Amino acid sequence: MSLNNKATALLLALSVWPIHTALAAEACPVRARQPLRFVDVFDGPAKDQATLVPDKAGTRSGFWLLDYVYDAHRFVVIHCKYADNQMLEVKLPKRVHRCDYKIDAKKTLNLCCK
Numbered sequence: 759m760s761l762n763n764k765a766t767a768l769l770l771a772l773s774v775w776p777i778h779t780a781l782a783a784e785a786c787p788v789r790a791r792q793p794l795r796f797v798d799v800f801d802g803p804a805k806d807q808a809t810l811v812p813d814k815a816g817t818r819s820g821f822w823l824l825d826y827v828y829d830a831h832r833f834v835v836i837h838c839k840y841a842d843n844q845m846l847e848v849k850l851p852k853r854v855h856r857c858d859y860k861i862d863a864k865k866t867l868n869l870c871c872k
Contacts, residue, residue: 785836785870789840793867794840794869796837797838799812799824819858819860838869850871854871
């Protein structure tokens with residue numbers, strides 16, 4: 759099962775997430791001693807379950823191209839799951855061209871959107 763599919767299954771099992779609006783570069787806030795482990799990227803509200811598959815998905819890096827979401831007058835929502843299983847929902851209401859992910863040797867995920 760891919761990283762994106764595992765995260766989707768875990769996220770859908772939960773029904774409530776804290777919602778934050780973020781600037782594009784701050785997709786998943788850094789939390790002390792709680793590395794980011796999984797993300798899901800949604801076209802619109804997560805409750806609509808429109809999970810986006812990365813345009814390029816590798817084992818250590820990949821990206822989503824997102825212009826078409828904003829061109830259709832919608833927005834992107836990102837679910838961030840940390841090592842302590844805390845979930846954070848981040849809405850990106852302003853246009854984001856793409857979100858890139860990288861996974862380091864410690865399996866810490868870094869997500870950067872611009």
